[in-house]
Structure formats: structure tokens, C-alpha cells
Amino acid sequence: MNKKIILINNPAIEMVQGFHSNGIASGIKKNGNHDLGVVFFDKECDGFGMFTTNKVKAAPVLVSKKHIKNKIRALFVNSGNANACTGESGFNDAINICKEIGESFNIPYTSVIPMSTGVIGQRLPTTVIKNGIIKISKIINEPNDNQFVKAIMTTDTKMKIYGVKVKTENYEYSVIGCAKGSGMIHPNMATMLGFIFSDAVISKSMANKAFRSSIDKSFNSITVDGDTSTNDSVFLFNSNCANNKPITSSNADYKLYEEAVQMVASQLARKIVEDGEGATKLVEVEVKGAKNIKQAKQAAFSVATSSLVKTAFYGEDANWGRIVCAIGYSGIPCKPENIKLYFDNLLLFKNGEPTTFNEADASKILKKTEFKVTVDLGIGNKSWTVWTTDLTNEYIRINANYRS
Amino acid sequence: MNKKIILINNPAIEMVQGFHSNGIASGIKKNGNHDLGVVFFDKECDGFGMFTTNKVKAAPVLVSKKHIKNKIRALFVNSGNANACTGESGFNDAINICKEIGESFNIPYTSVIPMSTGVIGQRLPTTVIKNGIIKISKIINEPNDNQFVKAIMTTDTKMKIYGVKVKTENYEYSVIGCAKGSGMIHPNMATMLGFIFSDAVISKSMANKAFRSSIDKSFNSITVDGDTSTNDSVFLFNSNCANNKPITSSNADYKLYEEAVQMVASQLARKIVEDGEGATKLVEVEVKGAKNIKQAKQAAFSVATSSLVKTAFYGEDANWGRIVCAIGYSGIPCKPENIKLYFDNLLLFKNGEPTTFNEADASKILKKTEFKVTVDLGIGNKSWTVWTTDLTNEYIRINANYRS
Known part of the structure; x- marks a missing residue:
């Protein structure tokens, strides 16, 4: 500081x-x-x-x-x-x-x-x-x-x-x-x-x-x-x-x-x-390599708000395909072959297909209460960061009975 | 037929x-x-x-x-x-x-x-x-x-x-x-x-x-x-x-x-x-009284995709405020005082405030496995219907462990 x-x-x-x-x-x-x-x-x-x-x-x-x-x-x-x-x-x-x-x-x-x-x-x-x-x-x-x-x-x-x-x-x-x-x-x-x-x-x-x-x-x-x-x-x-x-x-x-x-x-x-409702993990999602801030933001929020991505975080499951999928439907122009995906410093996806990463290494990162997901779109130099949580049973419990 | x-x-x-x-x-x-x-x-x-x-x-x-x-x-x-x-x-x-x-x-x-x-x-x-x-x-x-x-x-x-x-x-x-x-x-x-x-x-x-x-x-x-x-x-x-x-x-x-x-x-x-993952309820969301189809669709999807609305359905909680809220942030132009909200035929909200509906009547509807939510925007005559589910613990269970 x-x-x-x-x-x-x-x-x-x-x-x-x-x-x-x-x-x-x-x-x-x-x-x-x-x-x-x-x-x-x-x-x-x-x-x-x-x-x-x-x-x-x-x-x-x-x-x-x-x-x-x-x-x-x-x-x-x-x-x-x-x-x-x-x-x-x-x-x-x-x-x-x-x-x-x-x-x-x-x-x-x-x-x-x-x-x-x-x-x-x-x-x-x-x-x-x-x-x-x-x-x-x-x-x-x-x-x-x-x-x-x-x-x-x-x-x-x-x-x-x-x-x-x-x-x-x-x-x-x-x-x-x-x-x-x-x-x-x-x-x-x-x-x-x-x-x-x-x-x-x-x-x-x-x-x-x-x-x-x-x-x-x-x-x-x-x-x-x-x-x-x-x-x-x-x-x-x-x-x-x-x-x-x-x-x-x-x-x-x-x-x-x-x-x-x-x-x-x-x-x-x-x-x-x-302190997100029911959250057990704090996940930083950075999208970089975007053509402009708007694109980076849109892609980062698409990942950070996906129920399937958030549930996979909860399950500590390195289901990285859901993240690439969320980038794909975010509405920004992108090509899978340009995308690189990291959990902390571990590279999981590039050239349109998974790397030969060690599943145990990915699991180790996901078991932490805080970690970072980085998506490099590979088409520019702008970036944006969003903080999100996992989606858990406790979220459901809190909100199903909120008024009672 | x-x-x-x-x-x-x-x-x-x-x-x-x-x-x-x-x-x-x-x-x-x-x-x-x-x-x-x-x-x-x-x-x-x-x-x-x-x-x-x-x-x-x-x-x-x-x-x-x-x-x-x-x-x-x-x-x-x-x-x-x-x-x-x-x-x-x-x-x-x-x-x-x-x-x-x-x-x-x-x-x-x-x-x-x-x-x-x-x-x-x-x-x-x-x-x-x-x-x-x-x-x-x-x-x-x-x-x-x-x-x-x-x-x-x-x-x-x-x-x-x-x-x-x-x-x-x-x-x-x-x-x-x-x-x-x-x-x-x-x-x-x-x-x-x-x-x-x-x-x-x-x-x-x-x-x-x-x-x-x-x-x-x-x-x-x-x-x-x-x-x-x-x-x-x-x-x-x-x-x-x-x-x-x-x-x-x-x-x-x-x-x-x-x-x-x-x-x-x-x-x-x-x-x-x-058969939605973990779903226990099928909910029809109709937005009517819209100026055009696009507006009706956008508002209907905003309600149908809200985690808080879907969790309230699961909890069988007549938390209708979350529905009005989801209309409010859907991005369409609307005024609360024009909106009418129904569960099946029960009117819960009009003139910008709740009606004196009977909470027990609302609960009865929400306890059904199928019911309808109707939002009348009161500004036109176009409508759109979307089908959605509740968001449940079972959804989390299925998706947290999908790959294992």
C-alpha cells in the first residue's frame, strides 16, 4: 500500500x-x-x-x-x-x-x-x-x-x-x-x-x-x-x-x-x-486481450453470472468448458482458437482445445476459497475484472425462505 | 384440440x-x-x-x-x-x-x-x-x-x-x-x-x-x-x-x-x-400490455431468469416484489403505477402498490406444480410467454458434480 x-x-x-x-x-x-x-x-x-x-x-x-x-x-x-x-x-x-x-x-x-x-x-x-x-x-x-x-x-x-x-x-x-x-x-x-x-x-x-x-x-x-x-x-x-x-x-x-x-x-x-448469499468462494474473473473495455466487461460478466460456471466453482469441478461456453454466448465477437483460459497461473485451454494440464493441479486451485480465472481473448489489449461467488445450496436456502 | x-x-x-x-x-x-x-x-x-x-x-x-x-x-x-x-x-x-x-x-x-x-x-x-x-x-x-x-x-x-x-x-x-x-x-x-x-x-x-x-x-x-x-x-x-x-x-x-x-x-x-435440472415447478410467465413484442419478450425473460424470483418459487413464497423488481431492471421503459401483477387469476399489485390480496390464496397457487405469472405493463397490447422453472437445491447438486 x-x-x-x-x-x-x-x-x-x-x-x-x-x-x-x-x-x-x-x-x-x-x-x-x-x-x-x-x-x-x-x-x-x-x-x-x-x-x-x-x-x-x-x-x-x-x-x-x-x-x-x-x-x-x-x-x-x-x-x-x-x-x-x-x-x-x-x-x-x-x-x-x-x-x-x-x-x-x-x-x-x-x-x-x-x-x-x-x-x-x-x-x-x-x-x-x-x-x-x-x-x-x-x-x-x-x-x-x-x-x-x-x-x-x-x-x-x-x-x-x-x-x-x-x-x-x-x-x-x-x-x-x-x-x-x-x-x-x-x-x-x-x-x-x-x-x-x-x-x-x-x-x-x-x-x-x-x-x-x-x-x-x-x-x-x-x-x-x-x-x-x-x-x-x-x-x-x-x-x-x-x-x-x-x-x-x-x-x-x-x-x-x-x-x-x-x-x-x-x-x-x-x-x-x-459475504454473498451462501457464497463459499470469492472468484476474480479477469477478461483481457479484448479490443475494448466494453467487450472485456461484457465477457467478464457473462462468465461471472453463469449459473453453471458458479455451480462448478461450488462443486470444485474444473469444468472449464462452461467458462469458454459463457464467453461464446456473451455476445462479443470471438474465436475459440484465439482464447486462452487460466485458473490462477495454470493454462487450461488454448488453440481451441484443452492443454494437457494436470487435473489435480486444477482441483487444487478450485479448492481454495479465493482464486482467479483469467480469459485472454487474444484480440486486443483491454481488460476488465469482475468479482463473483459460487452458487450454493445455502443461497437457495436463504432466498427460498427470505420472507418467512 | x-x-x-x-x-x-x-x-x-x-x-x-x-x-x-x-x-x-x-x-x-x-x-x-x-x-x-x-x-x-x-x-x-x-x-x-x-x-x-x-x-x-x-x-x-x-x-x-x-x-x-x-x-x-x-x-x-x-x-x-x-x-x-x-x-x-x-x-x-x-x-x-x-x-x-x-x-x-x-x-x-x-x-x-x-x-x-x-x-x-x-x-x-x-x-x-x-x-x-x-x-x-x-x-x-x-x-x-x-x-x-x-x-x-x-x-x-x-x-x-x-x-x-x-x-x-x-x-x-x-x-x-x-x-x-x-x-x-x-x-x-x-x-x-x-x-x-x-x-x-x-x-x-x-x-x-x-x-x-x-x-x-x-x-x-x-x-x-x-x-x-x-x-x-x-x-x-x-x-x-x-x-x-x-x-x-x-x-x-x-x-x-x-x-x-x-x-x-x-x-x-x-x-x-x-424436466429442467432440479426443477419442481413449471411456471408460465406472460408479459402483456407491452408496446411491442420485443419489450414483452425482454421483460418476460427478465422475470423468468431471475435467480431470486426462481428461488422464491421454490420456497413457495409469494415474494411478488422480486417480480416487479425484475421488470424494473429488464431495461424496458415502464412505470410501476401502470403495472398489474397476477398469480393465476389473483391480482397482487396495481397502482404502484400491493392489493389487499389474501396471502393464503397466493400461497395456495405457489404450492401447485404448475402455475402462471402474468404481468400487464399497461402501455400497449403486445404479449409474450416464456416457460421457466424454480431454482432448487437439486439444481446445485446436479451441476456441482456433473463431471464426476
Whole structure:
């Protein structure tokens, strides 16, 4: 890791100047788990958001898309209920949550970003949420062990938080992010929900540039099950509280900021795949030797989303033919005789037929919990990488009984 | 059913004049199951084929694409090995099979259609196959219980054959088809392999027209796991042996022929989905109220291929939000407030929010082994229907250990 960018062990949102957070079990989830979280900003912040491309957008997404244009003072998330497919009533519920936050924290309701995640198509329990907000407003400054990150989880098995400190001779600031997501993971906005906080001093336009460039290679390059949800959103908020000289152009300081944001986004995205519903393996799929990025991306996603490829990973079966097959139906122009296929560094296929690789060597790689599949199309020099999982019995179990 | 088109109980390929078939266990499959089949044609026939759109085409597909332009005398299929991703050697193996058939049956090798299905990337056991062909050539006219249909199966649990008789005051002829397919089922050419035989007298151009129109709404409208294989192919062969007046224009007799071919194709396609790997449910997904067919198709496939939708079917969970979500990310323009969603005749969603339907009624429908999901987009009058399955633990089991 670049010496100027230092990994923070045990990061917490509070380590970023200007932000306070907490989370509680308000009673939305039947099982009594945490389900309501708030991040409160000491002062007005610039916020940036990217939202699901699904035509069916959840009510909080519609409200957040409006509010993100304003200066932001608070962020609300509930899990256990997505407030999606709930019509005008659901939209009003999301607005009313903002108003509750506004009243409890004494800020304009239009400076609140509301987010919801969980089951689709049920009305929010608004009284439960109202009481929860009042409760949180009283403990927002109390020390807590990332209860906000805990509160945004649904089928996640692990809390997902990652942070770095940018430290030079002249200044230091932090970039810390958290995310939730495990199923319905697919670009665009594979995150389900992602939040990145920084206290760097940076102009709105430069922060926006760094935000957008970092998402494509992180949250937009992972897949668990190919479903794009109604609620997927990712955000960046800057408090501008640190002591760095304001970043207003694409100079070296900007590059450092961009790198830090990219690093946090990538690690969070990777954590989501690692925690993919039922997943036992994290597989990096790189397609290289493509004529252009679009081709490389399309081919990589074709492999990374194939049920048959993912099931073979689960079975630890070196059924490489399914990968060549998925390249073949990806829709890109390609010829089998140009393709080379590797598991880690083991070459399995070239000149249109299998090499004389040792089956035991291939099995050894597939038995690992993390490995890499590389497909060289042999027709250019562009590449793209996607992270995916295996497809397992546990995925079926989790999703067959999700609502019950 | 139209009185002129009569269902044949216990159909067999031999019931179509001019065709003889048989199948054996030649030793390609380790488990000793049937794996080699031949259909022999008494005289030269017109043949029509549609092949996988996968850029990685198996060797027999490449050979068949050439040979189908000739008059056809025989059809060869082996299961247990797909002869795909086998390079030039594999191509030569496919040609040599045609030559073996040519020699054993005393016909030109260019009049043979070879087909293979099974594991990708392994060379065919050519000596085993050669011996099998000699054996079959000796028993090709012997009565047998559809051993050819048995020989083309891989992970299929059931033999798939369906046939009708077209009977008018003036003439009668048969249309009988068989297919294999269970996984890697997705258009184009969802069939894996499908063969339709008829003894109707019909011009090449009219038979071709009927063939192509029937495939779109049958083999091209089913999905099991979203994977399009390297070997998918479907064929129609006409022996012209019946006593009907030659069909040479789009008259009423042609319509009858087209309807019969369409019926056989649809039933075979449906049988493939019904026997989908691990499937416990057959679900018809109709998207109607679309502006055009393309939109309807795209939306229907988005629902029919969603892992989350299919897993909810398996769990018999009325998680209808996942269906609305899949419409939302299908890429078609739509507004939630226009959408209506039904399970059979039960309306679950309209005006952008759930109706006050009874959860027990929805569960009752989902507990059936066959039911229908209808999505009305509310923006036009075009519709499309796709057949799909649930996604189950058994699918994972079958495909995780396929090669072992």
C-alpha cells in the first residue's frame, strides 16, 4: 500500500471529523436485530449519490435523489423493510421520516437522506420508526461500536466497514466507508447500500469526479446473483473539516484523494461479494486481450453470472468448458482458437482445445476459497475484472425462505 | 384440440413413414446408460436446422451446418460427450463419424447430420463410436421402444417425444418429434437437441417457413438456467411419403401443417422445462400490455431468469416484489403505477402498490406444480410467454458434480 495511504485498523465512522452515528433495534425486524441507524453531520456537507438503474425505484431512492442536490446534515437507514413498491403512501412515509429526523435533530428535513433495505412491498411501521429516531437522537454522540453499520444489515453475515488515513508532510484526513449487501448484487449499483465519509477539504466538482470514477471499478464490477434491486444506492459525503489545502484541480493531492476513495470503494465491494448469499468462494474473473473495455466487461460478466460456471466453482469441478461456453454466448465477437483460459497461473485451454494440464493441479486451485480465472481473448489489449461467488445450496436456502 | 390434428398416444419415430431409428449403450457413458442413436431415412429428405448462436460452436454443429444444405439420409447422436472445444481434431472426429455412418449404411457421408451432447472439452472415444455405429446399422429396422430417444439423454430424467396425426377427408400424415435437454437451457436454441419428423408432402420453402415460425414461440421461449450451450440445435425433416396433395403455398393445408409442427415443437419445449435440472415447478410467465413484442419478450425473460424470483418459487413464497423488481431492471421503459401483477387469476399489485390480496390464496397457487405469472405493463397490447422453472437445491447438486 502507498505509504501516504495508511490502512486504519478497527475503523469507525466517528474517526472522520464531523460525523456521528449510532444504530438500534427499533422493532422493525421480527427477530430483534438492529434495524435503524442514523449518521448526523456536525455541519452542512456536500453529498454525492449514485442510484439503482431499476425503473422500479423504492420511495427512499426517489426522495434521496431530490435531497442529494441540497447540503446534507443527516443520513437515515432502516433495514428489514425496503419501502419499495409501496406507491404514493410509501413516498409520503419516506418524506415523513425526513421530517422526524429534521425535528429530532433540529435541521431542515430536506437535508436528510433516507434509505431503506429489506423486503419489498410492505408499508413501513412508521410509529416504530418515529420512536426509534427519537431514541437515536438522544444517543447520537455516545461512543458505540459501529452500531450504525450493524443496523443496515439484512442477510449480511458480517459488518462491512473499511477505512484509510491519507497522511502527508503537510496534512492528514480520513476516508472511511461502510456498506451492506449480500443478495440482489449486480451492477449497476451492486452495493445495495454504500456510504463513504471523508473530512478532506475538496471542491464539490473534484469530489464528484473522484466519486464517479471509483464506483465503476468497485460497486459496478461485482455480481452475486444478477439481480439489480429497487433500492441500490451509494454515497460520498465530505465534511471539509481536515487541515489540507483545498483540492480544486486534478493535481497530485487530488490523485491521492481519488486513490483513497477508490480503495475504500473496492474493498467494500469485495467484502459484499465475499459475504454473498451462501457464497463459499470469492472468484476474480479477469477478461483481457479484448479490443475494448466494453467487450472485456461484457465477457467478464457473462462468465461471472453463469449459473453453471458458479455451480462448478461450488462443486470444485474444473469444468472449464462452461467458462469458454459463457464467453461464446456473451455476445462479443470471438474465436475459440484465439482464447486462452487460466485458473490462477495454470493454462487450461488454448488453440481451441484443452492443454494437457494436470487435473489435480486444477482441483487444487478450485479448492481454495479465493482464486482467479483469467480469459485472454487474444484480440486486443483491454481488460476488465469482475468479482463473483459460487452458487450454493445455502443461497437457495436463504432466498427460498427470505420472507418467512 | 383441432379435430384435424389428433394427438398420438405412445408415439414412435417409426410411425412417420420413411424413418427408422434405434439406440444402444455403446460405452461412451461410464454408467452404462444408452449413449448412441441413429435415425435412418429410407430416401433423401429435405432437412432444416437452427443452431446455437454461441460463438463457441461444437464440432458436430459446424459439420451439420454444412451438411444440412444437402439432401439428408441419416442422423447420428451421441450423448455423454459434446465434442465441443476440441479444436481441429474434434472437427475431424465429427467428419469421421459421418464417414462411418456412410460406410455402414451405404449412403454419402455428406448426407449425414452428426450431433453430440454431454461434457465439453473431451475428445470423443472414436473406436467405441465406430463399433456402436456398426452395431446399430444391423438393428436399425428392428422394432424398439424409442431407444433413439433414450440414447440422446444426458441429465434428462424423462424421455421426451410427442407426436400428432393430421387427418382430413382427403389425406393424413404424421408429425412426431423428440428432444433432449434439461440444463444450459436458454434461447436461442433452448432445446439442446430437438428433432421433428414428418411424412407430409410439402415444398422445401413452405416447410422451412413453418419450421422457423414454430421455433420462436417454442424452443426460443424457454429458460432453465440462462446458459446457451455450444451444441444446441433443432431440426425438421420431411420424407414427403404421405398421400397429401403437395403443399406449395400458404393455403389452408399449409396452415394445418404449420400448426402441427408448432404444436409438436411447443410440447417438446415445455417437456424440457418440466424436466429442467432440479426443477419442481413449471411456471408460465406472460408479459402483456407491452408496446411491442420485443419489450414483452425482454421483460418476460427478465422475470423468468431471475435467480431470486426462481428461488422464491421454490420456497413457495409469494415474494411478488422480486417480480416487479425484475421488470424494473429488464431495461424496458415502464412505470410501476401502470403495472398489474397476477398469480393465476389473483391480482397482487396495481397502482404502484400491493392489493389487499389474501396471502393464503397466493400461497395456495405457489404450492401447485404448475402455475402462471402474468404481468400487464399497461402501455400497449403486445404479449409474450416464456416457460421457466424454480431454482432448487437439486439444481446445485446436479451441476456441482456433473463431471464426476
